[in-house]
Every structure is written in structure tokens, then in C-alpha cells.
Amino acid sequence: MVGINTTVEEPYYEIEVSGEVDASSSIHLDEAIQKASEQHKKILIDLSKLGYISSAGLGVFISYIDDFKKKDIRLALFGLNEKVAQVFEILGLNELIIICSTKDEAKEKINAA
Numbered sequence: 001m002v003g004i005n006t007t008v009e010e011p012y013y014e015i016e017v018s019g020e021v022d023a024s025s026s027i028h029l030d031e032a033i034q035k036a037s038e039q040h041k042k043i044l045i046d047l048s049k050l051g052y053i054s055s056a057g058l059g060v061f062i063s064y065i066d067d068f069k070k071k072d073i074r075l076a077l078f079g080l081n082e083k084v085a086q087v088f089e090i091l092g093l094n095e096l097i098i099i100c101s102t103k104d105e106a107k108e109k110i111n112a113a
Contacts, residue, residue, distance in 0.1 A: 014044045
């Protein structure tokens with residue numbers, strides 16, 4: 001089961017993801033990112049409370065990479081635990097998506113991108 005909380009701290013839209021993102025719950029993550037991208041150009045995703053992500057969850061992030069580049073929307077993930085970070089690294093997503101340790105670092109990288 002996944003929990004999604006959102007906050008706006010202009011100019012950032014932050015999505016906090018908790019629990020597990022699997023095939024059945026990845027739709028909630030997708031909806032949250034879609035909503036964020038409709039009105040904001042800087043999206044931060046806090047994964048510090050995420051315990052597990054399936055390939056369906058990873059697919060959500062992958063599906064936005066090209067679209068966000070075209071629309072100049074900047075996305076950064078932060079707070080990944082070691083297990084989740086490894087999954088992103090194994091698939092090479094750390095080369096395609098900004099991944100940071102902290103929220104402050106994520107803001108810095110989004111602003112520099």
C-alpha cells in the first residue's frame with residue numbers, strides 16, 4: 001500500500017511517497033506526478049518513507065523523462081533508502097533522473113539544471 005502526500009512550497013511541488021509502490025498502487029504515484037506537472041515546473045519527490053518499488057513504479061518515473069525534458073519540467077528524487085537507491089542504479093535511472101540524499105540538495109540540483 002502506498003501513501004501520497006503533497007505540499008506546495010513555491011516554486012516547488014513536493015510529493016511524499018510512503019509504503020510500497022507496486023503494480024496496483026503505481027497508478028497513485030502516476031496521478032500525483034501528472035497533477036504536479038500540470039501547474040509546476042519544479043517537482044521534488046521525497047522517497048525517504050518508501051520501502052519498496054516495483055518495476056511498475058519505476059516505469060512511472062521512466063514514462064515522464066522525455067515529456068518533462070520537452071516541457072522544461074525539472075524533477076528530483078531524494079531520501080531513497082539503500083535498497084531503493086540500488087534498484088534505480090541497477091537500471092541506470094540515476095543517469096536519467098536527478099537523485100539526491102536531501103531535500104536541500106534536490107532543490108540545489110533542480111535550480112542548477
